[in-house]
Amino acid sequence: MGVRAVRSPDSLRAADILTMHRLARKGDGVRPLLRWLGRRTGCWAGLVDTTGAVQASSSPERDSETVGLVADGLREMRERGLRTFLAGSSPERSGALLAVDLPGDRPGAEPSGLVLAVVGPDPLATAAPADAGPLLGLSWWAKETERTRRRVEVADARGREAVLHLLMSGNLTTAHQMAGALAPRLYDPARFHVVECGRDRRAETIRVCAELTGGRAWIVRCPVYSDHVLVVASTTPVPAGARPLEAALTAEIEGCVVGTGDALALRDTAVGYQQAFHALAVARGRPERWARFDAALGLPVVVGRPGRAWADHLLAPLTRYVPARVADPDSATLTDTVRSWLAFSAAATEHLKIHRNTLASRLRRVEALLGLDLRLVSDQAKLDLALRIGALPHTTEHEPAYSEHEPADAPDGVEARDGADGADAIGPVPSAAAQDPFEALLCLPAVQEWALTQLRPVRTDAPTLETTLRAWLRHDTRLSATARALGVSVTGTRKRLTRLEQVLRRSLLRVPNARHDLWLAAAALDGPPDRNF
DSSP: OOOOOOOOHHHHHHHHHHHHHHHHTSTTSHHHHHHHHHHHHTSEEEEEETTOOEEEESOSOOOHHHHHHHHHHHHHHHHHTOSEEEEOOOSSOEEEEEEOOOTTOOTTSOOOSEEEEEEESOTTSSSHHHHHHHHHHHHHHHHHHHHHHHHHHHHHHHHHHHHHHHHHHTOHHHHHHHHHHHSSOOOSSEEEEEEEOOGGGHHHHHHHHHHHHTTOEEEEEOSSOTTEEEEEEEOOOOOTTOOOHHHHHHHHSTTOEEEEEEEEOGGGHHHHHHHHHHHHHHHTTSTTOEEEOOOOOOHHHHTHHHHHHHHHHHHHHHHTOOOSSTTSOOHHHHHHHHHHHHHHGGGHHHHHTOOHHHHHHHHHHHHHHHTOOTTSHHHHHHHHHHHHHHHSOOOSOOOOSOOSSSOOOOOTTTTOOOSOOGGGOOOOOOGGGGTOHHHHHHTSHHHHHHHHHHHHHHHHTOGGGHHHHHHHHHTTTOHHHHHHHHTSOHHHHHHHHHHHHHHHTSOOSSSSOSHHHHHHHHHHHHSOTTTTO
16 A cells, blocks of 8 residues: 655645746736635635725625625724734634835834635635735836836826827927937927837837937827837037938838938927938838938929919918817917828827827818818829918018909919920920919929929939829829729839839838829929829
């Protein structure tokens, strides 16, 4: 007959402690420990706060007698200032209540507020409840610390996103105040970078960006694209022999792609973002995986005072709008909404943190105020240009070129069209220019030269793609309609537009893209694309 080994109480307790330590490292640790404790004691085990609310337990089922027993025991503990208490004396059911210490609690101080309750026939038959208390406190503290860390991270990310939104809206004073509280401060001028790194690598990208910039950059998780990190960095000259930030990022982060804008004043942050985004489209096709924006004077600056007069006239119903009810969106809200939508399309809901129905309602209000149809790229381009002109600082005073009740005269210099020849020759002045202020604006010599600069790459380097560009603009940049017009598949059309991105050095397939500038350039040279282009 064999001899069965009998384990001593000390060895059983040691085995229990080892088991509890192993369970404490699983998940949040609290629930695995409580489930094991319930099985080990044959009782219900739970963590409760001083009000009796159960924070975690070995089993979700508990009867009213257990609830009452725990509540009475907690009240008695508070009244008598005890840290342990045995509630009830029935052989069938009693409850052991033990105050749980958290890391950092001082000996003899007030309890942390958590109590381990074990209710059953004999809750103290083993030392398991007393041994589980410290581990439960440590696991609970670790879980709450992690939860707090995540809340802080979310709050910090949202604060940084809010600062970026303020910069793009031109609210520099508030942006500087918020940045001063979050750190680092904002540098002016600055250079915008868009880093495409993959959704799961954004934390790593942010860490590397912070290291490479030495804390002299405002780094934000893009609210629109989950695989982008946005960096507004100081324009401090790179030391001799050092790599520029975009080159250093692609070297440090495998597979990332970086687009970089010009060094601009902070008030032009929105322009810097679009520049960096266009450069990103070019960088995807380059072996070095980074590119800088190919700078050209923007159309809002080119149009000068005549453009300012035209934009003021177009936007007047929006800028003067006063809602009938206080709860309705005002002029500033509508302007910010339509500006975001023109840049991000449907993704404006993520940018502005609003519902899609709210976005649609505000856009309908803007359409009604301005008499535009925002389904058409032509009207989108006009409004986008007017808003960009309106965002420029007023450097000179001017009188409006026309009033709301009188037709506009053509801006000065419309007929001056010399200086172009050969492949870049500019056609005759459209006959409607004398009547239509917008077409008159497009006939300005400076605008014509700007348009030639925009379209020269496709006309000289890739003329076979010009048909695709024409069709894309003519069909309001809708991919499926463009494919039908060209008689090719949607995939084939997408490939052609990808090639156009490399030729034009602008983003076409992802917003913000260059559809508005390209429509304006085409309209300036050949008339509106929906009519002649």
